[in-house]
Amino acid sequence: xxxxxxxxxxxxxxxxxxxxxxxxxxxxxxxxxxxxxxxxxxxxxxxxxxxxxxxxxxxxxxxxxxxxxxxxxxxxxxxxxxxxxxxxxxxxxxxxxxxxxxxxxxxxxxxxxxxxxxxxxxxxxxxxxxxxxxxxxxxxxxxxxxxxxxxxxxxxxxxxxxxxxxxxxxxxxxxxxxxxxxxxxxxxxxxxxxxxxxxxxxxxxxxxxxxxxxxxxxxxxxxxxxxxxxxxxxxxxxxxxxxxxxxxxxxxxxxxxxxxxxxxxxxxxxxxxxxxxxxxxxxxxxxxxxxx
Numbered sequence: 001x002x003x004x005x006x007x008x009x010x011x012x013x014x015x016x017x018x019x020x021x022x023x024x025x026x027x028x029x030x031x032x033x034x035x036x037x038x039x040x041x042x043x044x045x046x047x048x049x050x051x052x053x054x055x056x057x058x059x060x061x062x063x064x065x066x067x068x069x070x071x072x073x074x075x076x077x078x079x080x081x082x083x084x085x086x087x088x089x090x091x092x093x094x095x096x097x098x099x100x101x102x103x104x105x106x107x108x109x110x111x112x113x114x115x116x117x118x119x120x121x122x123x124x125x126x127x128x129x130x131x132x133x134x135x136x137x138x139x140x141x142x143x144x145x146x147x148x149x150x151x152x153x154x155x156x157x158x159x160x161x162x163x164x165x166x167x168x169x170x171x172x173x174x175x176x177x178x179x180x181x182x183x184x185x186x187x188x189x190x191x192x193x194x195x196x197x198x199x200x201x202x203x204x205x206x207x208x209x210x211x212x213x214x215x216x217x218x219x220x221x222x223x224x225x226x227x228x229x230x231x232x233x234x235x236x237x238x239x240x241x242x243x244x245x246x247x248x249x250x251x252x253x254x255x256x257x258x259x260x261x262x263x264x265x266x267x268x269x270x271x272x273x274x275x276x277x278x279x280x281x282x283x284x285x286x287x288x289x290x291x292x
Contacts, residue, residue, distance in 0.1 A: 016271025017053035050096030052278040057285030066108035090139020105136030129161030150182040169201035204231030222266035229268035236275030248275025256283035
């Protein structure tokens with residue numbers, strides 16, 4: 001299989017996967033249980049979800065390690081097995097991919113603020129992401145993904161750590177869920193201009209609130225013409241609670257229609273975040289491949 005960078009250079013539009021957490025909830029993951037713990041406790045269910053995304057048409061699947069830094073796992077029963085957990089998650093995803101898809105090592109925010117706004121230092125954050133990136137690479141991933149970030153201070157530290165530990169391509173994706181800005185008030189343009197000079201392989205947006213807001217974000221990023229591919233992974237709308245379960249109401253057809261527009265606007269890697277099932281990914285894949 002061609003590498004991530006080779007496929008981008010060849011002009012392909014690549015399809016990522018859907019949600020990990022919300023899909024695992026439908027398989028029995030309890031409220032408040034970190035999905036990462038199922039890497040150790042229910043690996044067959046993680047494997048089955050990965051395989052469902054590959055079968056749906058994903059070119060890239062994400063490891064179940066969004067909260068897999070030592071800092072984020074501070075209250076998990078697997079804190080002292082952080083490296084092993086990340087390695088195992090990568091191995092499970094690679095087993096599911098079996099040469100049919102690339103595997104991206106997912107690395108989400110720590111959940112804490114970085115100096116000068118919080119207590120974490122730049123070096124503490126960089127060390128945590130260096131540890132996670134090294135473990136994911138050892139497990140066999142093809143690229144690394146920093147996703148759902150909202151602050152430049154944490155992203156800069158995470159990039160420092162990841163690049164210290166690994167030479168794999170690195171994608172950075174922020175979440176703009178505050179009227180088109182991140183929780184810290186950053187616009188897509190501000191983020192992109194800060195991230196692109198750091199040598200990332202792609203930049204983008206994931207999660208968020210609505211497809212309409214994501215379309216504005218895609219337009220803003222595409223208009224910058226900064227010379228890096230765009231990674232776009234929107235939610236299937238806003239969740240509503242059905243008992244103790246989050247339900248997302250956008251249908252696969254709705255997601256497919258939106259992704260077709262995003263690809264026309266310049267998105268090069270597309271998928272779905274919260275609420276996107278394998279059926280949503282299948283619709284996304286059909287829409288994305290109309291371009292090719």
